[in-house]
Every structure is written in structure tokens, then in C-alpha cells.
Amino acid sequence: MTTSSQELSRRPGDSAPDAATPGAGSLGLLQGTALYIAAVLGTGILVLPGLAAAAAGPASLVSVFVVFLLSIPLAGTFAALASRYPDPGGVASYVRRSLGQTWARMTGYWFFFGVGVGAPVVAVLGAEYVVAIVGAERSAVPWVALLILVPPFVSNYLGVRVSGAAQLILTGALLFVVVGVVALAFPSADPDNFAPFLPQGWGGVGQAISLFVWAFAGWEVGTHIAGEFRNPRRVIPLATAIALVVVGVAYLALQYVTVAVLGESAAQGQVPLLDLVATNAPGVGPVLVAVIAAVVAVGVLNVYLGAFGKLGASLGRDGDLPRWMAAGVEAGGVPRRSLTVVLAMIGAYFAAMVVWDLPLSAFILIHTSSMVAIYVLGTIAAVRLLDRYTVGWWLAVVSVVLTIGLLALAGSNLIVPAVLAALAVAVHAVKRHQSARRATHAVG
Helix, strand or coil: CCCCHHHHHCCCCCCCCCCCCCCCCCECHHHHHHHHHHHHCCCHHHHHHHHHHHHHHHHHHHHHHHHHHHHHHHHHHHHHHHHHCCCCCCHHHHHHHHHCHHHHHHHHHHHHHHHHHHHHHHHHHHHHHHHHHHCCCHHHHHHHHHHHHHHHHHHHHHCHHHHHHHHHHHHHHHHHHHHHHHHHHHHHCCHHHHCCCCCCHHHHHHHHHHHHHHHHCCCCHHHHCHHHECCHHHHHHHHHHHHHHHHHHHHHHHHHHHHHHHHHHCCCCCCHHHHHHHHHCCCHHHHHHHHHHHHHHHHHHHHHHHHHHHHHHHHHHCCCCCHHHHCCCCCCCCCHHHHHHHHHHHHHHHHHHHHCCCCHHHHHHHHHHHHHHHHHHHHHHHHHHCCCCCHHHHHHHHHHHHHHHHHHHHHHHHHHHHHHHHHHHHHHHHHHHHHHHHHHHHHC
16 A cells, blocks of 8 residues: 555644544554553563562562553553554654654654664563473574564554454463463462562662563554554543553562562573463463463564554655655555565564574663653653643653653663664754755755
8 A cells, every 4th residue: 555645745743633533543442452451561571570570579569560650651641642643653753743853763763773672582582481381492492583573574564454453362362371370370479588578779679670661661652553543532541541550460460479489589590480380380381371472472573563664654754764665654554665674674683683692681771771762752742742731741741750760770771772863863964965955956
């Protein structure tokens, strides 16, 4: 499906259509909620409870609760933006309207190139569980990860209507894992594992908070597909609220059983959920979790690849990436050209991870630091765009303060976002020089 002339001719500063009227898409409340839950809960459940327990011990529960509280204004801010300004450019389009083209280009690059680094991590996490349960050599992980990457690309090439239906099944599997693991592990909870409560001090709690940025990131994904909802203004806030409660309860429950059951051994293995279910269900439990872990990875990638595809098309539409990528940017369109670029980009990241044996933590930190940078500009844009003194505006004000604090925690991990920001400035300089040359030739 080709890009409409109206979309291509729309200036970067033009306002998006009013979301008060029904959208042109097909997603309703059920599918929308499923997309949000998968985007936020996602593969964090596979590894983060164990990592957080290693960082902060029993006090990791405090970290989960703090990040959950921090995510409330952030989720509300992006829900307000997405419901009022449905545009496939997402946060980048909001930044463009409020802060200008160069800042918007930075935001788009951070999401497209920086956040995209997390895609191979998701595939590898799912593969780790599968390989562990079948008893294969760890050298098989990259091959299983490649198999996990295939279905989401196929699904998104077929379009959001197919992806949205599939997401209901995938999200159901995700929630089944959470409920099943908690139910199986809970009888083995030992109160003695909660002492000492602060083995690493408050510094460990801070480190666990930084880790859980990965867990609670994802509220901005809906901004890229807001135009695919039937009624964005009504559905998006409600879907966000439901997903927020589900995600918060899920992570708190998983963190509790991780500490209460595994204690100090929580982070010793590659697959902590398998350790939890093996306690009371040594037979079918681990097998079921491993299978669904792969399904969870597919579900998360299904959401993010759709967002990357739409964002790439919008960046092409606005001249920040090659314009031939703009095809499919319109609501209901399938951005196959952009998805092809995304496939090549993620393939390159995956190859780098495998060839140089790079640790997952390096990719996670690039992902999370890019997310934090996006959140800072996105919340600033929200303060400027939303009606002053409304609920959404106040949520945005609070979010600005909180995300700047997260930015300070990121520290040296901001190197990649800084490089992408410099690239955005360089593109601006090149475009300005080209415009000046064209103007000179026109006068001549």
C-alpha cells in the first residue's frame, strides 16, 4: 500500500488529526490492552526478578514498587498524548511540534536505532529458556533466537490486523506464565529469606531501580500505533490503566516469590523462572515455562517490530530517513519497506552480539539509556502540548522531574544516545547547507 499524497505533503509542524473522532484502525480495547501488556511486561519477567534480587536482595521489592509508582505518571502522559495526537511518529512527532525538527530527529533516532538494540536481547532471552529445558549446548541459543525472530516479522508484514489478533493469544500466554509460576512457587515461600532486608544497602536498591527501567519501559509504544485504534481518545487511556495495574501486580508477585523461594540463589542461574517452578513442579512445569518463554519473546517482538516499522515510515515521511521508507505510514497501512530496513538493522545487531560474544547487559544498557533520553524529551513535549492544568498536563510535569532523575542514573551509558544525537545535529547541518545551496542557485 503506497503512502497517500496527503501524508507526504504534510509539513513536520502540522498538527495530527483530532483523536476525538473514531480512528481508521481496527484495534479495540481488548486488543489494545493486550498490546500494552505485552510491550511493558514482556521478557522482563524472564530475567529481571533474579537480577534485581542479586542487586538488592529482599529490598528489590521496594525497587519494583518504586518503579511502578514512577511509571504511573509516565504511562498517563503518553496515554494523553497518544489519544489526542494519533501519529505513527509517536514521541518524535510530539517533540517536533513542541521543540522543533532537530530534537524530533534525535528522538526518532534514539528509538529506531537505540531502542532497537533490545530486539536481539528479547530473542536471546527466550532462546535461553528453550535451550536450558531441552538440555542442548548453549551454542544453540543463537539459532533458536533466530527462529524466535521469524514469526514477528512475518506477522507484521501481514499487517496490524493480523498482529493484533495474534497478540491476544500471545498476551494470554504471558499472563498464564506469571500466574502459573506464582501459584506453583508460593507454597515454598520461606520468610527467613527476607532477612537481612537490605544486604547491599540503599545503593543496591538504586541499582535494582535502574534494572527495572527495562521492565517498565514500553508505554510509548502505543503512540506509534495510536491511529490503528478505532477510538483512540476512549480506548488508549483505558487500555493503559488496565495494563498498568496488571503489569504492576505481576512484577510485585514475581519479585516476592523469587526472593521468598530462591533467596540468595535467585540470580545464580540463567533461567530463574525455571528454578521457581522446578521447586514444586519438577516435571511438566519447567517444560511449560520454557515453551511459553519463547512465545512471550515472540509476543514482545511482535509489538515492537510493528512500532519500529511505523516509526521508520514516519521518519521517511518527514525526511529524517530516506523517503522511500514512507510507504505504509498512513493509518491501516503496512510499512513493508521500513520493516525491511528494521530486519537488516536487527540482523546486524544480532550478528555483532554473536560474532563478538557481547554480553546481554551491554545491549540492555543501550536500550534503557535510549529509552530514558526519549522519555525526557517526550515528557517535556507533553508539558508544552497538553492543555495546561489538566490531569494529563500535571502527569507530564511530574514525569519530567522523574525522567531527568533517571537520566542522571544512566551516567556513562548515555554514550550511544549522545552519538545518535550528534548524528541528528549533523543531518540538520547537511540539510541546512543543501537548502542554502538551492536558494543560491535559485537566485542565480
